[in-house]
Amino acid sequence: MSGSGSFEQALNLIFSFDPALMEIIALSLRVSLTAVVIAAVLALPVGAAIALFRFPGRGALVTVLNALMGLPPVVAGLMVYLLLSRAGPLGSLGLLFTPTAMVVAQTLLVFPIVAALSRQVVEDLWEEYREQLQSLGCNRLRAIPTLLWDARFSLITGVLAGFGRASAEVGAVLIVGGNIDGVTRMMTTAIALETSKGNLPLALGLGMVLLLLVAIINAAAYQMGESAKRRLG
Amino acid sequence: MITRCFAMALTVLALALPVQAQEQFITLASTTSTEQSGLFGHIIPKFRDATGIDVRVVAVGTGQAFAIARAGDADILMVHDTVGEKKFVSEGYGSERRDVMYNDFVIIGPSDDPAGIAEAESAAEAMTLIADAEAAFTSRGDDSGTHRAELRLWEGAGVSTEGSWYRELGSGMGPTLNTAAGMNAYVVSDRATWLNFSNRQDLKILFQGDDVLFNQYGSVLINPERHPELKHDLAEQWHEWLLSDEGQSAISEHTIDGQQLFFPNAN
Numbered sequence: 001m002s003g004s005g006s007f008e009q010a011l012n013l014i015f016s017f018d019p020a021l022m023e024i025i026a027l028s029l030r031v032s033l034t035a036v037v038i039a040a041v042l043a044l045p046v047g048a049a050i051a052l053f054r055f056p057g058r059g060a061l062v063t064v065l066n067a068l069m070g071l072p073p074v075v076a077g078l079m080v081y082l083l084l085s086r087a088g089p090l091g092s093l094g095l096l097f098t099p100t101a102m103v104v105a106q107t108l109l110v111f112p113i114v115a116a117l118s119r120q121v122v123e124d125l126w127e128e129y130r131e132q133l134q135s136l137g138c139n140r141l142r143a144i145p146t147l148l149w150d151a152r153f154s155l156i157t158g159v160l161a162g163f164g165r166a167s168a169e170v171g172a173v174l175i176v177g178g179n180i181d182g183v184t185r186m187m188t189t190a191i192a193l194e195t196s197k198g199n200l201p202l203a204l205g206l207g208m209v210l211l212l213l214v215a216i217i218n219a220a221a222y223q224m225g226e227s228a229k230r231r232l233g
Numbered sequence: 234m235i236t237r238c239f240a241m242a243l244t245v246l247a248l249a250l251p252v253q254a255q256e257q258f259i260t261l262a263s264t265t266s267t268e269q270s271g272l273f274g275h276i277i278p279k280f281r282d283a284t285g286i287d288v289r290v291v292a293v294g295t296g297q298a299f300a301i302a303r304a305g306d307a308d309i310l311m312v313h314d315t316v317g318e319k320k321f322v323s324e325g326y327g328s329e330r331r332d333v334m335y336n337d338f339v340i341i342g343p344s345d346d347p348a349g350i351a352e353a354e355s356a357a358e359a360m361t362l363i364a365d366a367e368a369a370f371t372s373r374g375d376d377s378g379t380h381r382a383e384l385r386l387w388e389g390a391g392v393s394t395e396g397s398w399y400r401e402l403g404s405g406m407g408p409t410l411n412t413a414a415g416m417n418a419y420v421v422s423d424r425a426t427w428l429n430f431s432n433r434q435d436l437k438i439l440f441q442g443d444d445v446l447f448n449q450y451g452s453v454l455i456n457p458e459r460h461p462e463l464k465h466d467l468a469e470q471w472h473e474w475l476l477s478d479e480g481q482s483a484i485s486e487h488t489i490d491g492q493q494l495f496f497p498n499a500n
Contacts, residue, residue, distance in 0.1 A: 085304045085305075085306050086304055086305030086306050086460065086462070087303075087304040087305060087306075088304075091305070092462070096306050097260060097289065097291060097306070178260075178289075178291035178292075178293075179291070179292070180260075180289045180290060180291060181273075181274070181289075181290065183289055193269070195407070195408070195411070196265070196269060196405055196406070196407025196408055196411075197269055197407055197429060197430060197431060198407060198410060198411060198414075198430040198431040198432030198433070199431050199432075200431075200432050
């Protein structure tokens, strides 16, 4: 097989809307976007709360959260694997090697990124508006939604960083999903598989498709942010 | 309490993300060599047509496949380490092990063959020549069936693999072949993965045909007493089908470029 032949094969798969490839793309987006939404819903209030409240061990918590941004995907995968394995505490649910298991693993990876970045953003904003908000009689708890809403454009970047992490990682989904054809095969695990087979041009072609998808989602988020800003004047 | 909340959250998540196919299926823990050679893509549809049962393959190294099966995370096993498979049964994890098919290992290396193994009389001599020449050699190093077979070859040759020429990678067969191609190194591979491998660069088969290079695959049923929650009935149907005339001829029909990859030998 010639190199350029395989690359053309990748392009053909894309432009002929190959059903197997479309299924893999759909699964990748479904899993990563679900993980990002769940992680963001949990992490934004947690990040804001850590930014506003003072409590013992806060410094340590911030450090741990920042460090967990570097949690190796393969370690996150292993933790979820041990949790969901039949021999593990949640084994009876039978969730190992399903898309749900992959969502759980990616949520674990995305949560610290969104929480740590939103903590920083909200803390900076709080310094700026503190006196104003307090003079209006707004306590710290009630300031959380206000500050999150006010910082939404900056927070989107944090959420996109989380999405980047989810869509790019292969270590966690490979362990908890098992890369099962037609069930848990994602873009990144398909790329790893084609690389294993020595189909390097096809693997690279799939990599470009993934990059393109991530770029489209980022562009959409940017456009939404821009038009919202314009509406607000 | 926290565990229960988490379990509930996961159940809700599971309902929100239904797996497309509601059909019956089993999870098979198997090796990368069988998956990457396209064998399962060829025989599973035939089994599905015959029985309505789908087979979901988790393809990992043989060592990891045993670990998955021991934990009860797969309904059945198909690997290639007869010694390990028999131990798995004798330790009570498996209830039955049967021969399914075989192929062979080949010794691959740079086409100019710096260690001169193409002229060797036996696999043991070929391994000795590589060690004596201290020619670059890439080993799987991942406790897979192929890695265990390679270690037995060194042991059989009675030579040491100490030295910087011997590289233990800790990777699957495909990544190891990619590295061997990049380093122009010798490597032991199963024939199926090699035939299906595209990035060969300057590598080719230099030695083959010795009896010690025989590579037997077996199907192992999981012991229902140890893991009663698994789908033993469905797994047994797959096991019996593999050993049946129908399954055995499906295996022999799988070819790449006209070459048969696996030879059925259920007895």
